[in-house]
């Protein structure tokens with residue numbers, strides 16, 4: 001295994017991967033296309049999976065042509081015509097402008113025919129006009145396309161996937177505008193029998209941990225216009241780590257599931273990662289659900305958990321149960337060591353208080369040679385921190401850091417789930433109400449994971465740890 005290559009997160013064999021593209025479920029396969037930069041020629045790379053956790057790399061799907069490079073976009077199943085339709089952005093060679101292209105596949109995404117009238121959609125003024133996400137809008141029986149148009153989302157409608165008319169825009173004055181909006185996605189979600197629409201946008205700077213990140217809006221969509229249900233100044237972030245970007249969801253996922261994957265990276269340092277011969281990897285697939293505010297203000301919030309298919313990767317398991325985790329003889333810190341030292345693991349732990357919460361508790365991942373990665377919870381402030389400052393190779397000035405998120409410690413239990421995979425970490429707290437995703441590059445073959453606690457006592461720490469392998 002090459003150094004830092006993730007075991008169960010998707011990564012390309014070589015060259016540079018970024019955004020996921022064209023996510024579509026079709027005839028038993030989840031398709032994962034992706035931005036694939038091969039010596040400055042930008043393609044759509046391609047992989048498929050039947051279970052969301054074992055991916056098979058396929059030959060490249062879309063190639064740059066005489067019009068331009070192939071930037072991000074989406075795909076839908078056009079069942080009436082027995083084909084897949086892919087929408088992508090041309091970064092035009094001649095004009096430097098962005099326009100939308102269309103291609104069809106009649107063999108389940110293996111080969112593609114570009115539309116003779118490409119580009120099928122242009123914009124007279126906007127220099128940023130990209131990342132079309134197309135979906136079927138059941139209520140109006142039309143196809144809808146949402147695009148990024150600078151610092152707003154633009155909506156277009158179509159009856160035939162080939163001719164598109166402008167519907168509306170959304171964004172001015174809403175959410176964060178610290179950077180340009182990219183890779184929008186719009187989809188319905190139900191909670192308590194109520195239908196809401198979620199608009200997701202990636203923002204190319206100004207995220208909570210710095211650099212690129214993702215925000216979302218909860219609102220209504222009538223087939224023409226999106227309306228935000230929350231106060232317009234409110235910013236809802238999807239992930240409080242540094243490495244979760246350009247995430248979009250699968251069209252036509254079975255069972256009505258809303259499944260998302262993102263590029264686990266940050267534009268601040270994409271080209272500086274210490275991995276060869278590949279750069280870039282995907283997040284784990286997440287299932288999104290909508291819930292009420294979880295006691296955190298009003299309004300609906302997204303929660304995210306790893307797709308349950310992660311269980312197919314479980315290899316070796318161990319049960320953890322420690323009662324009365326107490327301060328030993330006045331020592332500053334109490335620790336216990338978890339059993340596995342694999343670089344690819346899943347940890348599912350529950351921390352219970354008896355009386356008051358301790359001042360701090362969490363995980364200390366010791367990779368040796370002073371390389372450590374921390375996850376810490378400070379219950380009094382309902383905060384959690386992920387610290388990768390000294391977790392391994394810091395190949396860029398914006399790489400090291402300590403990032404902050406919300407850790408709800410209202411009840412008696414805090415749930416912590418950590419996916420570890422060589423160079424990728426994804427932390428899910430309290431059933432996915434907070435997620436923090438971060439790359440790390442420790443120079444080690446194994447890791448010692450300690451649960452630690454300071455200032456107080458925990459009634460119990462229990463859960464499971466798993467070794468994860470993708471070849472089983």
Ligand code: DQQ
Pocket residue numbers: 018019035071072073089130131182183246
């Ligand atoms: N990456 C693509 C663009 C998109 C950006 C180009 C987001 O289409 O806006 O590789 O990472």
